[in-house]
Amino acid sequence: MNIGVDLGGTKIKAGVELNGSVIKQETILLKQKDSLSSTLQQLIDLIKPLMSYSVSSIGIGVPSVVDIEKGIVYDVANIPSWKKVDLKDILQEEFNVPVFVNNDVNCFALGECRFGVAKEYRSVVGVTTGTGLGSGIVIDNELYTGANCGAGEIGLLPYLDKNFEYYASNNFFEAVHGITALEANMAAAAGDTHAIGLWEKFGIHLGATLKAVMYVYDPEAIVLGGSLAKAYQFFEEGMYQELKDFSFPQSLKSVKILQSTDENIALLGAAALIPQELKNYALKD
Template sequence: MKHLIGIDIGGTTIKGGLVKDRDLIKQTVRDTEADKGGEITLMILEEIIDRLKTVETTGIGIGVLSVVDSAQGIVYHVQNIRNWEEVHLKSILEEKFGLPVFINNDANCFAMGERIYGLGRQFENFVGITLGTGVGGGIIQRGRLLADANCGSGEYGEMPYHGGKLEEYCGSFFFTKKNTTGREIAFKAEKGDQAAIEIMNEYGKHVAALVKMVVLSVDPQAIIFGGAISNSLHLFKEAMYRNLTDFPFPNSIKKLSILKSELQNIGILGAAALCYEL
């Protein structure tokens, strides 16, 4: 039986939770107060952990929107938190709380959360992709996060594409550059609006390019999509598959499972799941 703390450090809030086995039994949310400086944010983080920690707690997992030295537990250039250019978070928190601390970026946390708590339990090799403001990915191989040098594997959104990068076509910017939002287009497409349906079909074409990059790089059993835009998978799935018919290795697509995450509170659960790397 595991009692774990999961912490999701976002741009404006810190979400924390106590996870018992597979159940989130307690959670809390605080503003990062990042404009006051990183020292204040660190104090708030410590207060959240102190509030969640029990005598049965065995580990702390933390997900951040930044570059991470996951081995040393150092976070670099955390978005929207002033003065968090290089924070030795693992050593700071382990010294304070006397528990093992695991830190990784948010996309890797998503993949680990799926592996431990979600649809990823049925796959030894899969890629978790978040479709939201950005496009991030975490690669699971042989049941574990892919070991890499700089915590940068799976960042498919940064791949060059159409003179820009893939994130501009598979993230929310695809919709904002059309003076709309993904939610608005999804709503209209559900109602049968032809223009919205065409936009969703165009989006599906770009997601097909993302799928091709994933399969050509790591050839997984499955791709599990998360993030706000993934809720519209049923609206762009047909177009996505239509644009995968020219893939040079058709059996790879035929065998590939493309799924949408079913997890709630994935940021907290994904962070807690890092402790399973023990």
Template sequence: MKIGVDLGGTKIKAGVETNGSIIRQNTIFLQQKDSLSATLTQLINLIKPLTDYPATSIGIGVPSVVDVERGIVYNVANIPSWEKVALRDILEEEFNLPVFVNNDVNCFTLGEHRFGVAKNYSSVVGMTIGTGLGSGLIIDNQLYVGHNCGAGEIGLLPYRDHNLEYYACSNFFDAIHGTTALEASQAALNGNKKAINMWSEFGVHIGCAIKAAMYVFDPEAIVLGGSISKAYPLFKAGMLETLNDFAYPQSLKRLKLLQSQDDDISMLGAAALVSQDLKVKV
């Protein structure tokens, strides 16, 4: 048994993994995010009941750049007090278990590769579409994080007058159209033509992000996850139309575009960080 933790900017989920399933989990919403001690206490109190199980290790995914070797996280998204936190040392001292720390989207991608819809593919790009556009990489069946745990950040590539993330996440609805993804999806489902066109336009931007991933990594599969990916039917047509001009048509035909199906996949991926046969490239 292993404990997997998915730490977000507003919510933390932690669960006990065994045989590729989460058998128990706890969730909290972060409070006092400007206090390092308060947020660490919340995290520790969330994990503590799970150690009643015979867990052998803890893996945790964090929305930040991570020093994977030392388990230090930097400038965690939406938690201002987490500028530099020696998270591995803190949790190992608290629980007396080995702790592995990595980026949250890397954990999502690893979870999909080990347990989810991408488990039959050796090269995978995981893309989470939500408040941002995050990406993780599996190359030759191994999680690849790069020298500074920054590999695969497709969303930060220059695009139009900003970058891909600016147009391919919730910001597209908030900043450009003055609405939310939820409101836009409800309107589109009710037949609102303006909202339908909005989602088609959003699909164009997602399609450009996918093309960037294909040109750079040429993966077997791309997995879409995150809250906005649940609206896939609304942006699918615009996305596929944009992919039609990809320079290598045969590569496009062979690509598997997948949707995440498991809300616990990031916890599973975090738990998988501790597997003995996982050699993380750094």
């Protein structure tokens, strides 16, 4: 059994993973985010009751750039006190088990490939769209993070006059059209034609993003997650319309574009961060 932690800017989820399922889970709202000591203590207090299980390791996904080897996180999104945190050392000292730290979207992609809707595939890109736009890459069933945990930042690639993230995240609704994605979703669900049109345009921008993903990584499957992915029914048509002119028609026919269905998939992916060599060692024991 391993503990997976999904750390966000507003809440933290932690759970015990056993055979791809969460058998015990704890969730808290994050308070006093300007205090490093307070936020770290909240994280520790969340994990403590889960340690009563026979836990082999702790994996944690964080919305930031991560020094994966040292387990240091930098400039964590929406937690201003987390500028540089030696998270691995702190948690290992506290709980005396191996700790593995990675980017939260990487954990999402790994979770989908190991336990989720993409578990039939070995080459997967997970794309999350919400406040921002992120992606994680799994190649041959193993997470690929790049030399500096920066692989997969498709959202920062230039697109139109800005970048993909500007047009394929909540920013498209708020900054461009003065409405939140939640408001647009509710309006579209009520039959508002203007809101439905906004989602179609959003789908076009997301489709352009997915074309970039396919050109760069040529995955077997792409999994869509994040809060905006819940409005799939409203942007699906625009997304596929944009994909029609992809240069390699056979690749377009074979790639599977899937929707994430498990709210705990990033948590499960974090629990799966334990390296293969440690898994083999545990099996020998």
